[in-house]
Amino acid sequence: MASACGAHAVHDGYTDVLYVMLPLWQSELGLGYAAVGMLRGLYSGAMALFQIPAGSLGDRFGAGLVLAVGTVLAAAAFPLAALGHGFLPLAAALAVGGIGASVQHPIASAVVARAYRGVRSRTALGTYNFAGDLGKMALPAATALLLTVLPWRTAMWVLFAVGIVAAIAILAATPAGHGAAAGKSARPLPAGPVKGGFRLLLAIGIIDTGTRSGFLTFLPFLLQEKGAELPTVGLALTLVFAGGAAGKLVCAHLGARLGVLRTVLLTEGLTALAILALLPLPLEAGLALLPLIGVALNGTSSVLYGTVPELVPESRRTRAFGVFYTGTIGAGALSPILYGLLGDGLGVDRAMLAVAAVVLTTLPLALLLNRAMSRHIAGE
Numbered sequence: 001m002a003s004a005c006g007a008h009a010v011h012d013g014y015t016d017v018l019y020v021m022l023p024l025w026q027s028e029l030g031l032g033y034a035a036v037g038m039l040r041g042l043y044s045g046a047m048a049l050f051q052i053p054a055g056s057l058g059d060r061f062g063a064g065l066v067l068a069v070g071t072v073l074a075a076a077a078f079p080l081a082a083l084g085h086g087f088l089p090l091a092a093a094l095a096v097g098g099i100g101a102s103v104q105h106p107i108a109s110a111v112v113a114r115a116y117r118g119v120r121s122r123t124a125l126g127t128y129n130f131a132g133d134l135g136k137m138a139l140p141a142a143t144a145l146l147l148t149v150l151p152w153r154t155a156m157w158v159l160f161a162v163g164i165v166a167a168i169a170i171l172a173a174t175p176a177g178h179g180a181a182a183g184k185s186a187r188p189l190p191a192g193p194v195k196g197g198f199r200l201l202l203a204i205g206i207i208d209t210g211t212r213s214g215f216l217t218f219l220p221f222l223l224q225e226k227g228a229e230l231p232t233v234g235l236a237l238t239l240v241f242a243g244g245a246a247g248k249l250v251c252a253h254l255g256a257r258l259g260v261l262r263t264v265l266l267t268e269g270l271t272a273l274a275i276l277a278l279l280p281l282p283l284e285a286g287l288a289l290l291p292l293i294g295v296a297l298n299g300t301s302s303v304l305y306g307t308v309p310e311l312v313p314e315s316r317r318t319r320a321f322g323v324f325y326t327g328t329i330g331a332g333a334l335s336p337i338l339y340g341l342l343g344d345g346l347g348v349d350r351a352m353l354a355v356a357a358v359v360l361t362t363l364p365l366a367l368l369l370n371r372a373m374s375r376h377i378a379g380e
Contacts, residue, residue, distance in 0.1 A: 001128070003174040004109075007108050008104060009134050010135055011070075011074055011104040011132070016139070019140060019219070020143050031087070032344050033344045033348075036217070038337050038340070039087075039091060045333035047098040047099070048325070048327075049102070050103075051325045051329065052322035054066065054107065055106035055322040058110075064171050066103050066107060067104060067107060067170050068170045071100065071170060072167045073096060073099055073100025074097050074101040075163020077096050079157050105329070109321050125302065125309075126305075133248055137242050143155060144231055144237075198308070201307055201308065202327050205301070205304045206330075206331040207358060207359065207362050208301065208362060211271070213332040214338075214358075222279075223236050225348065236287055241298075243290065243292060247296065251300065252302040264366040268362045270292075275353075275356040279352055
């Protein structure tokens, strides 16, 4: 659990450092919003494509080794970005980082799911998700501060050093086996897969991740329009991720108590309302709202990840997690490009309105998933 949470913190922190760097790269290279979205999409796309192969490598060579090598590759994206000049070298560096970041989700989440069963599995995966948001709070904020005292190319080497230390720690801490002794099940679903349940869960996850990625891509630019400077953007992202960390932990427990349907209705509905409220607010009031947005924006993911073991037999879980993360991270790769095109054509505000509208499409899907799970329990 410790090595899985540590890997999640470092990898998610690296992924969201990009939100701090995108405005700087946009200014230096003279990029449009679509090109900015493409940079973010290349990283997420590489991460999505290698989810299933990464899970297979973990099975073959051991979780610790693959997680450590992936961490080094993810860290290498930053000095490679510093060494290059121009859009193409930067894009190549981010693709390398995305490949390295691909190993963490399928391997670490499968280890946690195998070690904990039933309701314990849902809350354990929620804790694992929470650890990722600790990295999202720490690394983007630290990077924003570094950029106030160091040139950005020098700051990238500092991030690389953090990754090397983390890789050594992960390799030393990860047990040789893939999981611990399984805990006792608590109110599991009847044996066998839930018919259509995994596909519905995946569809909700794809929409949820796509809207979250779109929102975070445009948030720095929206705040800049309100008068925010780079340190304030770093603070804003920290506030979102702090709320997201709390949301993932709280919603994991809410999901265990309320079920998937009620929790998704609550978090996704609140996400849409909070985005609509943010648009007209001045900078100070918008900053105050960001932690609540983070709770709603990120809380859904703990419920979704924690539901995978309930819908798929244990023998198929590693692959199921790989497929799930491929779909959700792939959505995170494509959505910044699509929303970036909207941003170029309609402006940031209207692109944000589109994000709020799309997130509401998860609500009918949650109703269908709840019906499928209810029928499975009833033996239909």
